[in-house]
Amino acid sequence: MNSRIQHYIDLITILTQKEMKVRYKSTFFGYIWSIAHPLAFAFVFFMAFKVVMRIQMEGYAVFLVAGLFPWQWFSNSVNASPMVFLLNASLIKKVSLPRNILPLATVLQDMIHFLLAIPVIVLFLFIYHKSPAVSWLYGIPTLLIIQLLMTYGLSLMLASINLFIRDLERLAIIGTSLLFYFTPIIYPETMIPAQYKTLVLYANPLSPLMTSWRNLFLNGTLELSLVAASFVYSLFALMLGYAVYTRLSWKFAEVL
Amino acid sequence: MKDPVIVFDHVCKSYSLYHHTTGGIKDLLFHLPSAVSAIKNSRYEALKGVSFEVKKGEALGIIGKNGAGKSTILGLIAGVLKPTEGRVIVKGRASALLELGAGFHPELTGRENIMLNGIILGLTKAKVLKKLDEIIEFSELAEFIDQPIRVYSSGMLARLGFSVVAHLDPDILLIDEILAVGDMEFQKKCIDKMTSFKKSGVTIIFISHSMPDVKRICDRVAWIDDHTIKMIGGPGDVVFSYAKQ
Numbered sequence: 001m002n003s004r005i006q007h008y009i010d011l012i013t014i015l016t017q018k019e020m021k022v023r024y025k026s027t028f029f030g031y032i033w034s035i036a037h038p039l040a041f042a043f044v045f046f047m048a049f050k051v052v053m054r055i056q057m058e059g060y061a062v063f064l065v066a067g068l069f070p071w072q073w074f075s076n077s078v079n080a081s082p083m084v085f086l087l088n089a090s091l092i093k094k095v096s097l098p099r100n101i102l103p104l105a106t107v108l109q110d111m112i113h114f115l116l117a118i119p120v121i122v123l124f125l126f127i128y129h130k131s132p133a134v135s136w137l138y139g140i141p142t143l144l145i146i147q148l149l150m151t152y153g154l155s156l157m158l159a160s161i162n163l164f165i166r167d168l169e170r171l172a173i174i175g176t177s178l179l180f181y182f183t184p185i186i187y188p189e190t191m192i193p194a195q196y197k198t199l200v201l202y203a204n205p206l207s208p209l210m211t212s213w214r215n216l217f218l219n220g221t222l223e224l225s226l227v228a229a230s231f232v233y234s235l236f237a238l239m240l241g242y243a244v245y246t247r248l249s250w251k252f253a254e255v256l
Numbered sequence: 257m258k259d260p261v262i263v264f265d266h267v268c269k270s271y272s273l274y275h276h277t278t279g280g281i282k283d284l285l286f287h288l289p290s291a292v293s294a295i296k297n298s299r300y301e302a303l304k305g306v307s308f309e310v311k312k313g314e315a316l317g318i319i320g321k322n323g324a325g326k327s328t329i330l331g332l333i334a335g336v337l338k339p340t341e342g343r344v345i346v347k348g349r350a351s352a353l354l355e356l357g358a359g360f361h362p363e364l365t366g367r368e369n370i371m372l373n374g375i376i377l378g379l380t381k382a383k384v385l386k387k388l389d390e391i392i393e394f395s396e397l398a399e400f401i402d403q404p405i406r407v408y409s410s411g412m413l414a415r416l417g418f419s420v421v422a423h424l425d426p427d428i429l430l431i432d433e434i435l436a437v438g439d440m441e442f443q444k445k446c447i448d449k450m451t452s453f454k455k456s457g458v459t460i461i462f463i464s465h466s467m468p469d470v471k472r473i474c475d476r477v478a479w480i481d482d483h484t485i486k487m488i489g490g491p492g493d494v495v496f497s498y499a500k501q
Contacts, residue, residue, distance in 0.1 A: 003380060010381040014372055018361055025363040025404075090358030094432075096335035096350075097376060253336040254271050 133220025153237030348427025
């Protein structure tokens with residue numbers, strides 16, 4: 001039994017390593033891409049909302065960066081997830097391995113890229129005369145686990161269903177880019193008009209989580225209600241993803 | 257009498273033809289009644305009432321035309337497919353030799369791919385590390401082993417793939433027409449390895465279109481025709497009847 005668990009761990013590690021190695025292989029800038037991408041977006045939003053539309057806010061640049069990096073992790077994983085099983089068709093058809101590990105490796109890989117990008121957030125904090133807080137020590141692991149569960153649950157569901165209905169590839173990309181604007185990332189939650197505030201903040205599963213990340217990075221605070229809400233959402237996503245996966249997984253080898 | 261390690265008991269396997277649903281929503285909406293009945297009725301019978309047993313240490317060859325259902329049998333043994341009817345019992349760990357390059361990543365080196373493939377096929381990292389040198393030596397690819405495998409020829413890929421599988425210590429080895437691409441010398445090496453596997457009690461299921469290989473390796477041969485077993489028995493007889501047909 002012990003060697004089974006060991007094998008499980010080895011499998012997750014080697015698949016995540018593979019994704020890490022492969023992602024920027026044969027590119028010149030390599031890891032810099034995973035920082036450059038959200039930074040480029042931060043720059044564009046800064047130009048559009050701070051310079052052109054003159055949003056009334058101090059430190060808008062660091063505000064953007066603190067929200068965009070965790071979002072990048074979520075959207076990268078979810079957008080890639082519909083293809084995960086398709087790209088591993090030959091494995092699924094021949095080897096009886098726990099297939100739910102495949103999307104997990106993708107999510108973990110994006111998580112590691114996010115962790116590697118945290119120094120960039122710190123750099124921005126310093127530029128704006130702020131500094132990391134002690135609360136990061138428990139805050140980051142907490143939110144990390146919540147986001148991991150949520151992203152994995154969704155990815156598992158999308159990866160499974162996409163084998164049967166290939167439309168999800170398009171839907172995932174449209175969905176994440178629309179959801180982005182309903183999540184307080186480019187605007188603070190305080191700017192949402194009162195009558196929509198609860199809706200935007202709690203009806204969108206990503207809002208409590210992304211808001212928590214940003215408050216943690218900028219002020220070192222964690223609001224219990226937001227953390228609790230995102231935790232409930234993440235458990236729900238995980239159960240949903242797992243239920244869909246269990247229902248469909250025995251048919252995977254037939255449809256590929 | 258040794259116990260059977262693989263039992264097929266009146267196994268039927270049919271697939272729904274999912275391409276009707278993946279044809280898109282437009283097709284579905286415009287031809288709703290026919291589409292629904294098409295989904296319900298269009299099943300493809302890959303295997304009909306197949307029964308056989310394989311004993312421990314036995315090598316069973318499976319021959320037959322393309323699309324007869326050979327690979328479905330392999331999928332059922334590997335545990336990636338479930339039978340629609342009947343029972344499949346497999347005792348022990350079945351390791352499949354993957355088709356060329358499957359489970360490999362072209363951008364990774366030969367060495368990295370051995371690690372990846374070994375772990376995917378069921379070994380722990382520690383075990384693969386222990387066997388790494390042995391695997392590389394068997395593959396005779398030492399001078400290319402730190403090159404990304406996208407520069408490998410198909411023969412070299414086959415070598416790498418077989419070398420990993422040959423060191424897995426499987427209980428049951430599943431081989432689906434893979435050896436054709438290696439050069440003569442390596443093919444011989446593979447056949448030798450399989451013979452030594454057989455001696456050490458590994459059960460082998462061998463799908464091939466190469467009748468000489470089948471005769472050389474297998475103790476028994478099943479001829480699959482029209483999704484069912486047409487003939488099963490000694491390799492000489494079955495291969496002879498198959499060739500005559």
